[in-house]
Amino acid sequence: MAATQPRVCILGFGSIGVLLASHLQQNAQVTVIPLLRSEKRLEDLIAHRKTANVKSLFLDQQPIRETIFDAATCPELIPNDWKIDNLIITTKTYQTKDALKPYMKYLHPRTNIMLVQNGLGVFEVLNEEIFVEWKPNLFQGVISHGIFNTGGFSFSHAGFGNLKVARLPSQDPGSIVQSNQLISSDRSGNELIRIMNDSNFAAGLDVQHLTYQEMLLGQLEKLIVNCCMNSVTSIVDCINGELRDIGAPIFDAIISESLTVLQTAYKPLFDYKPSSRDFPSLDVLGVLDRKRLLAFVLNIGCVVNGSNSTSMRQDVVNLRDTEIEYINGYIVRLCDKLALGRESCKTNETIETLVKLRLGLNRYRDEHGDKRVKH
Ligand SMILES: NC(=O)c1ccc[n+]([C@@H]2O[C@H](COP(=O)([O-])OP(=O)(O)OC[C@H]3O[C@@H](n4cnc5c(N)ncnc54)[C@H](OP(=O)(O)O)[C@@H]3O)[C@@H](O)[C@H]2O)c1
Structure with a gap:
């Protein structure tokens, strides 16, 4: 059989x-x-x-x-x-x-x-x-x-x-x-x-x-790209490439704050050293370096995918709920869980609030019309 x-x-x-x-x-x-x-x-x-x-x-x-x-x-x-x-x-x-x-x-x-x-x-x-x-x-x-x-x-x-x-x-x-x-x-x-x-x-x-540590490194790098690109393009309602020359200051603020929180939450990853040949080598500090990440976000987000619109912006434009609570909101939740205090995540918290505001405003305008005076 x-x-x-x-x-x-x-x-x-x-x-x-x-x-x-x-x-x-x-x-x-x-x-x-x-x-x-x-x-x-x-x-x-x-x-x-x-x-x-x-x-x-x-x-x-x-x-x-x-x-x-x-x-x-x-x-x-x-x-x-x-x-x-x-x-x-x-x-x-x-x-x-x-x-x-x-x-x-x-x-x-x-x-x-x-x-x-x-x-x-x-x-x-x-x-x-x-x-x-x-x-x-x-x-x-x-x-x-x-x-x-x-x-x-x-x-x-x-x-x-x-x-x-x-x-x-x-x-x-x-x-x-x-x-x-x-x-x-x-x-x-x-x-x-x-x-x-x-x-x-x-x-x-x-x-x-x-291994989990290899996947996690890629996952955190991707999280940081999403924390920058998805939410900022949603808030200001733009195509990725439009942020190429002007995105660096807000991206840097998001990256540096997120890294500080992730360093506490994932300390064993940041301290990781393979103890034998049965464990893979990983350049954690090289990949999750603040300057490198800024250059990476600007290149992958705004140049390589310059003509794209992020999935979160598409959700906000189409009045659908977003995944913000699992992106910038994840950093905020980590801060609470680790009792680091909201001071440690004020940039990500504000970004999360603004994405929700943008979606709320788009839904309001959909229902009540766009009240802005057109000149
Ligand atoms: N699309 C991409 O290119 C891409 C790339 C990388 C990562 N991701 C990630 O992958 C995940 C999925 O994204 P996606 O683009 O595939 O989303 P999607 O097209 O919206 O698919 C989600 C599916 O889940 C179904 N669903 C929701 N609630 C359900 C329920 N209670 N029971 C059964 N099915 C339910 C929806 O069904 P209904 O149609 O009935 O609502 C929908 O078909 C997200 O986290 C996204 O960020 C997506």
């Missing part, structure tokens, strides 16, 4: 969810199960013949990857004795808790859950508020691919990046150090990590399976 394929559930069947789901369904030996929020959303997918399309804007002739998701389901249709062994969460950060609720009864201590989201803070929510009595295997994915919805279940994959994945230290959140030995034992022994390392799938999205 043929062995059954592993099942991978995708919670958050939007841009990133569909990108991962279609690559998994086509390139790995798995059955992908999109978990839609309601029967209504499932009917929408059925009306599209259960098919999602991803068009590659960066490849010659822009090929379209069409994938049928026969196993898609929603909370109302799942049998009571179901079990979820592998779950990838690709909702927006602030949607995670509500989205997980109907699926909690299907999870168990050996379930693998991987978060593929921007920002930080969801791990803490899961570890400290949701999985208190028992813990599943938690993993984090940091993705730099760029993809957006073009209507229905069609998406444009605009930028090829990579996907860095690592096991989160859920049993001991203070310990950031993992050995190469742990990486290899997960690679052979953990089903979800084995799937992520499947050569076809890994090549299709440039998946890199790393």
Whole structure:
């Protein structure tokens, strides 16, 4: 009898969810199960013949990857004795808790859950508020691919990046150090990590399976870019490149304050020195250096992606909630948690408040009209 394929559930069947789901369904030996929020959303997918399309804007002739998701389901249709062994969460950060609720009864201590989201803070929510009595295997994915919805279940994959994945230290959140030995034992022994390392799938999205400290360094660098670019472009309502010659003073203020807080919160990472060849070398102080980060934000944010509009600005323009609480707001939450005092995060706190103000103002104008006198 043929062995059954592993099942991978995708919670958050939007841009990133569909990108991962279609690559998994086509390139790995798995059955992908999109978990839609309601029967209504499932009917929408059925009306599209259960098919999602991803068009590659960066490849010659822009090929379209069409994938049928026969196993898609929603909370109302799942049998009571179901079990979820592998779950990838690709909702927006602030949607995670509500989205997980109907699926909690299907999870168990050996379930693998991987978060593929921007920002930080969801791990803490899961570890400290949701999985208190028992813990599943938690993993984090940091993705730099760029993809957006073009209507229905069609998406444009605009930028090829990579996907860095690592096991989160859920049993001991203070310990950031993992050995190469742990990486290899997960690679052979953990089903979800084995799937992520499947050569076809890994090549299709440039998946890199790393120790937690390696992934965390990349995650903090990305957090700082987002703390600068996403929020400032949202507040002043501009395209990235418009900040190239004028963004440095506010970026420097955000970077220096964020670094001071992160140095306290992630002291073991800043102090990290590999104790043997079983641990990777990392240039933590080089990557998280204030001057280097400023140059990096100006180059990656304002030059390389100069014609882009950040996802947060798109959310604010389209009157959608933002992920600000998991970006600049994460620095503020860290300050509170570590009792550093709000003085230590006044720049990020103000930036968070201004993003919320901008969204509130856009919603007000949408409802009441733009009251500014036009000259
Ligand atoms: N898109 C990118 O290029 C990109 C790049 C890097 C990182 N990221 C990060 O990846 C994460 C996901 O972003 P995204 O662009 O993929 O967002 P998205 O397109 O808005 O997708 C989120 C999906 O989650 C679903 N969802 C929300 N609440 C749910 C619930 N209660 N039950 C089931 N499904 C629910 C939404 O379903 P409905 O359609 O029913 O609302 C939507 O399909 C974010 O943290 C983002 O910052 C995105």
